[in-house]
């Protein structure tokens with residue numbers, strides 16, 4: 001499989017090259033040259049397949065022959081060593097819980113898959129080179145990537161996160177591991193962190209000193225495996241006669257874009273809902289066709305505080321940049337923090353379900369859509385464990401949440417981070433460390 005740059009000003013890359021580079025030399029995101037739908041019978045008989053079989057079939061065309069089948073099967077198996085339960089809330093609303101992995105967020109899937117792909121390429125290379133993995137995080141990617149790459153020989157991970165804008169547990173997950181993981185605490189927003197990462201890829205002084213890659217969803221090995229669990233949801237549905245609707249709490253739009261890739265592969269989906277907080281660039285675009293990124297606003301669903309979502313360009317490409325075909329499949333709604341807190345309360349009071357603020361935004365999007373579209377089957381993605389947002393959740397449900405032992409231990413650990421005020425300080429760190 002070859003990948004082209006969405007800036008159309010760089011040579012095509014193999015899967016391996018795209019994973020190792022992260023982003024194309026012209027700063028464009030890589031996109032697969034062909035998307036071959038899977039046979040309809042695969043989706044019809046989906047209940048007969050294990051999660052590993054589903055994942056292998058989904059990803060193999062994108063990897064091509066660059067990882068041998070046995071190794072790819074093993075990578076998939078190790079990536080998916082936890083559950084993805086679909087939990088019923090009401091007759092036509094369920095939630096797909098994506099927080100049963102090691103860092104309690106959906107990012108574990110992509111981070112574990114990518115870490116293993118890089119490990120495979122290092123092991124099978126005749127001239128293995130040390131790699132620096134750069135990550136910008138608004139909360140969860142950093143922890144998942146740190147966990148996925150911890151102790152991996154030949155890999156250094158540098159995480160940039162916005163100071164004071166991630167939850168306490170998220171911060172501890174990315175600042176307490178040590179070894180090959182360094183956390184840079186940036187005086188700015190997630191968008192500033194993401195911009196610094198993208199600029200570093202174009203900075204010859206840095207790239208001539210270190211082999212860089214990105215472990216954000218801009219990297220195809222982080223992005224594409226996120227399509228697996230949309231299909232795991234289909235497999236678990238009890239009601240299969242009604243049209244299926246997914247509501248995806250969205251920030252950088254990698255997750256929903258992966259769901260749309262599953263649709264392009266032939267998965268029957270009636271509608272995707274991009275549910276966002278007050279960072280509403282996409283709902284505005286869906287309303288008036290104007291894509292206007294703007295500085296991000298801090299909210300209680302902090303991991304979605306993104307003012308210029310990286311992956312929206314991929315979503316448009318999936319639909320040949322045709323607004324009308326995209327708007328047939330995609331609806332987008334924005335919700336403020338007050339409404340989100342109320343949704344956490346409603347889910348708890350009415351259904352005894354404890355949602356995190358991101359899942360609650362997903363729930364709200366689905367409820368909004370169901371007002372006008374009654375006979376559909378709705379699934380909202382619960383993208384992180386509520387424990388990661390303890391303050392917000394406990395206040396909203398007016399009740400205490402019991403901390404798992406692993407989290408109590410994590411909270412005791414000492415944060416280690418380096419303060420960064422601007423790109424120059426980041427560059428100095430990259431040149432000198």
Ligand SMILES: Cc1ncc(COP(=O)(O)O)c(C=O)c1O
Pocket residue numbers: 105139140141217249250251252253254255256303304358359383384
């Ligand atoms: C808990 C949680 N929910 C939702 C999102 C948004 O996902 P995406 O950036 O893929 O749109 C994130 C971060 O990416 C997250 O950490």
Ligand SMILES: N[C@@H](CCOP(=O)(O)O)C(=O)O
Pocket residue numbers: 136137138139140141142215216217218251252254255303304310
């Ligand atoms: N919400 C993310 C932001 C980065 O998203 P990614 O999927 O592109 O890595 C986070 O939690 O860090």
